[in-house]
Amino acid sequence: MTLTTADADKILSANFAPWILELGLSVEELGDSRAVLRLPWSDRLAREGGSLSGQALMAAADTATVIAVSAARGAYGPMTTVQQSTTFQRAVMDADVLIEAVVTKLGRRMAFADITMTAEGTEEIAARASAVYALLG
DSSP: OOOOHHHHHHHHHHHSOHHHHTTTOEEEEEOSSEEEEEEOOOGGGBOTTSOBOHHHHHHHHHHHHHHHHHHHHTSOOOEEEEEEEEEEOSOOOSSOEEEEEEEEEEOSSEEEEEEEEEETTOOSEEEEEEEEEEEOO
């Protein structure tokens, strides 16, 4: 089964904590093993100095990975983050962020992904992450 962006938006609304939903993430693109989500700019997510907080970026990367893994599997199934490593490369100020999660390996019990986060309107990467998930069902 191939997931649509509408399917992925339903996965978001049905499976994530209220505070994740408050980030306002939306699914922009979906492929066989990738997802692109939009994190809209919000002053509520900014830290001192006006840049987007790293915690918001990490939560968005984690969420985008769940959607990408679901796309790779053809449906949502229970999973949990085993490891996520994030490197911040530049500040994001007053811009939405596009989060692209690409599943690099999908096994029966584990999934691996690389994530890039880019401020809209620029080609420069703001942050990168790698993630490992345990597939529970």
